[in-house]
Amino acid sequence: MTQDDSKIPTLKEALQQPCKFRDMTLAMEPMPNYSCTPDGPNGTPIAFWASWELADRPRRIALLLDDCQEEYRDYAEGILPNMVTLVDTFRTARARSDRVCIVWSAWSRRFDDGISNAMDRWYGPRGLRPENPENAAYVFTGAPGLEPLTEIAPTQDEVAEGWFYHGKHLDMFWTFDEDGASYLDKMLKAHDIDTIVIVGLWTDECVLSTAYAGNSRGYDVVVVGDAVATATANQQTALTVANSTVAKVLSTGDVVHYMQKDFVTGQPGAVKGTRFPDGRRER
Numbered sequence: 001m002t003q004d005d006s007k008i009p010t011l012k013e014a015l016q017q018p019c020k021f022r023d024m025t026l027a028m029e030p031m032p033n034y035s036c037t038p039d040g041p042n043g044t045p046i047a048f049w050a051s052w053e054l055a056d057r058p059r060r061i062a063l064l065l066d067d068c069q070e071e072y073r074d075y076a077e078g079i080l081p082n083m084v085t086l087v088d089t090f091r092t093a094r095a096r097s098d099r100v101c102i103v104w105s106a107w108s109r110r111f112d113d114g115i116s117n118a119m120d121r122w123y124g125p126r127g128l129r130p131e132n133p134e135n136a137a138y139v140f141t142g143a144p145g146l147e148p149l150t151e152i153a154p155t156q157d158e159v160a161e162g163w164f165y166h167g168k169h170l171d172m173f174w175t176f177d178e179d180g181a182s183y184l185d186k187m188l189k190a191h192d193i194d195t196i197v198i199v200g201l202w203t204d205e206c207v208l209s210t211a212y213a214g215n216s217r218g219y220d221v222v223v224v225g226d227a228v229a230t231a232t233a234n235q236q237t238a239l240t241v242a243n244s245t246v247a248k249v250l251s252t253g254d255v256v257h258y259m260q261k262d263f264v265t266g267q268p269g270a271v272k273g274t275r276f277p278d279g280r281r282e283r
Contacts, residue, residue, distance in 0.1 A: 050248040054258045058266035059195045062101035062188055063090040066172055066200030066207050068152055069106040071145030075201055075231050080151055082227040082252040083199050087152045089256050097265045101191055103184060104154050106146045108166035111138045115168060170209035173217060185217055192268035195220040197255060202230035204238035215246035218272045218279010225249045
């Protein structure tokens with residue numbers, strides 16, 4: 001697809017024209033979610049963070065439990081109490097509103113599953129000695145390792161309704177149905193969800209990847225900082241990157257307080273559309 005970039009105006013030129021889709025009063029105000037270093041070159045380093053708060057507007061919200069499975073129990077022990085609290089909180093809210101969803105995924109890549117993609121090349125073909133496995137691209141413990149952690153497992157009804165599925169990519173959205181549609185995105189769109197709250201494992205891989213994917217698909221993204229964990233040394237780095245680019249990092253207490261005190265169900269399509277992959281609203 002080609003386009004004529006010569007017709008793209010400068011910001012100054014654009015602001016002198018009628019702006020159909022922008023509130024010009026707000027546009028002229030300074031950003032409260034921006035900082036810079038005056039003495040740095042070009043004011044750098046600069047920083048951004050989410051301009052919104054959960055309670056700013058009514059929402060249609062989903063809790064995503066990313067790869068919370070028995071294979072990773074050792075890494076999840078420290079965050080399990082918080083995940084239990086969040087699942088209980090969202091189930092209570094779901095009983096009051098059908099626009100609250102809970103979704104579970106399990107990492108299910110096997111060594112010889114016939115898939116050969118960039119992840120396999122990135123990790124490489126080595127590190128699969130049964131007595132000392134190293135290659136984190138694959139499940140080591142077989143079918144039992146794919147089972148959701150018992151304390152936060154979906155019910156039989158939740159499984160039957162399709163809220164638990166096996167993933168084969170870091171990004172929870174990158175699992176597709178027979179029509180080529182993202183399985184998770186399709187489930188969320190069916191309920192007009194516009195906000196996702198991510199917990200689980202690993203922070204610097206699946207959680208961060210899903211946060212970026214959710215943002216790209218038009219969802220407001222929350223990562224619960226004390227309900228995600230990783231096996232690497234990159235926990236805080238991953239949370240810093242998420243909070244400064246695509247997500248809002250909150251605590252379990254923050255999210256529970258919001259769901260119990262401030263959550264109001266939003267109208268379908270109020271901020272996010274379902275027709276376009278990037279979640280833009282219909283005009």
